[in-house]
Amino acid sequence: MAIQGKISKISGPVVQAEGVAGLEMHELTMVGEAELIGEVVRVEGETATIQVYEDTVGLKPGERVTGSGLPLAVELGPGLLMGIYDGIQRPLEVIQKMTGDFIKRGVKSPALSRGTKWHFVPVAKKGSKVQGGAVLGTVQETPLFLHKIMVPPRLSGTVKSIAKEGDYLIEDTVAEIETSSGIEELKLYQRWPVREPRPYQERLEPSDPLITGQRIIDTFFPVAKGGAVAIPGGFGTGKTITSHQLAAWSDAEIIVYIGCGERGNEMTEVLLTFPEWKDPKSGRPLMERTVLIANTSNMPVSAREASIYTGVTIAEYFRDMGYNVAIMADSTSRWAEALREISGRLEEMPAEEGFPSYLSSRLGEFYERAGRVRTLNGEYGSVTLIGAVSPPGGDFSEPVTVHTKRFVRAFWALDSSLASQRHYPAINWLTSYSEYVDYVEHWWTPLTGGQWRQKTLRAMEILKREDELKEVIRLVGSEALPEPEKLVMETARLLREGFLQQNAYDPIDTYSSPEKQYKLLTSILAFHESANRAIAAGVPASKISSLPALAELAKLRMSVPSEKISIIDDFMSKLLKEIDALTEEKS
Ligand SMILES: Nc1ncnc2c1ncn2[C@@H]1O[C@H](COP(=O)(O)OP(=O)(O)OP(=O)(O)O)[C@@H](O)[C@H]1O
Ligand SMILES: [Mg+2]
Structure with missing residues (x-):
């Protein structure tokens, strides 16, 4: 009862x-x-x-x-992909059809369609012993994604029957498991409480980078698969665009995108643009590997509070199949505001800036659900969490940013002054960091002959030097700089304009393969070394700066597609010859 x-x-x-x-x-x-x-x-x-x-x-x-x-709890099974849900997993499109534009209250609609048939191919054998996580069979959910139908965690026993290959509804029984407490009928889907992390065998160290195709991220501030990262940024600095770029280009098998408390029109943009994106490898719509969760600012705040748990639970379910999943949550600040509002209604004692005292532990519980794990079935899977943070006034000392920093190991700090100069992505290279560099370095070794770390450090050294020299220039003017330092300023400009900047709206620039990233970086550094030799031989820096090819070097990111990077080699050998010619004139 x-x-x-x-x-x-x-x-x-x-x-x-x-x-x-x-x-x-x-x-x-x-x-x-x-x-x-x-x-x-x-x-x-x-x-x-x-x-x-x-x-x-x-x-x-x-x-x-x-x-x-x-x-x-959430429903987990075929039909999740291409789904658009609210914060408690009510399907938005279905509900929209039932009630018009606004979700009417009390409308009940199951998360997974009850009328769709899925083609199930059995894997488990009758009579075999299975435990939680074991694969009973598969469903090719979309052309991009093979859905594994798993035994729910904490259940084990003997397969008493398994369905034959064929088309089934989500609620059809596809396997019967004889357990110590009776027979369990397993369907194509399972339920899991959103507040409880799904179990796994073992948590592992991060190992491979999540390749995002965004140069400043992959090359300088990488995130590992299974890592946790924050994108803090004031109003209009690019949190949403950066999150979109990651959703579009990350090499995760599954994307869960949580639009959390943002304006309705931002989410409309997501709903309109996401279905247009194509997987670069297969040409298939990227929605075929994506789940969208939308709780915009005009929707109930408590569902917004739940949305990040709904999202991460769905992500863990896909992880448990042995896949790499990436979640973007835009914005966790709006989530924290929902938490604050509910806490106020609960008449709890407010702490910093009205947030409840458990803000930090709740953020911790969320980010701790990121990770690379050995699944119950013995496979490797990961959940990477990327949370946008919108500090009021861009002030990173406010509570949500400060507490988030405790739980993430990479920090892509968006900078209002870069954004106002239209330097995009406005990730500040001096204040951002990633603790995943050591973990992912090995991944770059074959591609870079083991030079990745050294080259990125060298480039960062030039960028840091530029920052120091800017101060000097402010005091004494650029003409007073020694020639080698003038070159540092030139190379730093090339690094900023030709490497760090990346236009999300440019069809070529929007994605840079790791090979192209490394080629662009080493080309700018090769220019620097060769120009340095010229300057040592007495060539004035101004003469090098006025080489027409330099303007072109800064534009290679937009003119050379990732598949055609040998063009860069040809270009560089010409440029280096021009510099050598200047050197020879002098000596
Ligand atoms: N990588 C990029 N390439 C090109 N333009 C960009 C890029 N990143 C940001 N922008 C520009 O900055 C604008 C604002 O970006 P975005 O909407 O992502 O900011 P936001 O931080 O999410 O803003 P809000 O605080 O309103 O949520 C974009 O409309 C776009 O013009
Ligand atoms: Mg935004």
């Missing part, structure tokens, strides 16, 4: 219920006659406090509250 009580108090999205002894923390509840979806967030004797995921306008004290006996 479901536990039933009555509403005693309503405060925005937070409702108090009486006479509900036995309701559990995190239990899914139906609130009011309209059966709004809610989750228990506090239990005190016979009273429970419930966070309601739908608009509570019109709800009245005295209306009934019913427990479900189950925690707030």
Whole structure:
């Protein structure tokens, strides 16, 4: 019998219920006659406090509250990909069709379509022993993605029956498992509570980079597969565009994109642009490997609070199949604001800037769900978490940025002054960092003859020197600089304009293969070394700076596609010859 009580108090999205002894923390509840979806967030004797995921306008004290006996959970199975959900996994497109543009309250629509048939190919054999994570069979969910149907975690036993190859509905039984407590009928999907990390065998050190095709990221501030990174940035500095770029180009098998509390029009842009993107390898729409979760600023705040857990649980499910998954959450600051609002309604004691004292631990719980793991089935999978942070006024000393920093190991600091100079991506190379460099260095070794670290350090040294020299120039003017330092300024400009800047809207520049990244970097450095020799021989720096080819060097990022980088070699041998000729004239 479901536990039933009555509403005693309503405060925005937070409702108090009486006479509900036995309701559990995190239990899914139906609130009011309209059966709004809610989750228990506090239990005190016979009273429970419930966070309601739908608009509570019109709800009245005295209306009934019913427990479900189950925690707030997501449905995991074929049909997730190409899906667009709200923060508690209600399918947005389906709901839109049912109710028009706005989601009406109390509308129930299952996350995974009940009417779609999937072609199931069995893998497990009758009579075999299986445990959580074991693959029962597969479904080619989209041309880009093979979905593995797994035994849910914490279940083990003997396969009593397994369905034959054929087309099945999501709720059809595809396997029966004889367990110590009876027979379990397994369907094409499973449920998992969103607040609970899915189990794995072992957590592993990060090992390979998540290649994003974004030069400043891959080359200077890489994120490892299974890593956690923050993109903090003030208003309009490029958080959303950077997140989009990662969703489009990262070499993860699955992308989960959480649009969290951003303006409705930003999310519309996602909904319009994502379906247009094509996988560079297969030419297939990238949505075929993508799950979108949207809780825009005009949707209920409590569902926004839940959205990041919904997203990360879906990601872990794909990880458990042995895939690499990347999540973008834009923006975690809007999530934290939802947390703050709910905490206020709960009449909790506020801490820094009104945020609850558990802001930090909640952020920690989220980012700790990133990781590279050995799955229950013994395969390797990863969840990479990329969280945008929108500090008010771009001030990185505010609580969400500060606490996020404790849990992420890479930090791509977007800079308002770079953005206003239209230097995009506006990632500041002096204040950003990545602790994944040591982990991913080995990956670059074959591609760079073991020179990756040395070359990136050299380039960074030039960029740092430029920053120091800028101060000198401010005091004494650039003409007073010694010739070699004039060259440093020139090379740093080339690095900024020809390497660090990357135009998301340019069809060639938008993605740079690792080979192209390295080629561009080493070309600019080769120019620098050769120009340095010329200067040592007495060639004035101004003469080198005025070589017409330098302007071209800065534009190679846009003129040379990733598949044609040998063009860069030809270009460089000409440029270096021109510099050698200047040197010879002098000597
Ligand atoms: N890599 C890029 N290439 C080209 N333009 C870019 C790039 N990154 C950012 N921009 C420009 O900056 C603008 C603002 O970017 P974006 O919307 O991503 O900022 P934001 O930080 O998400 O803003 P908000 O604080 O409003 O959410 C874009 O519309 C675009 O013109
Ligand atoms: Mg944005």
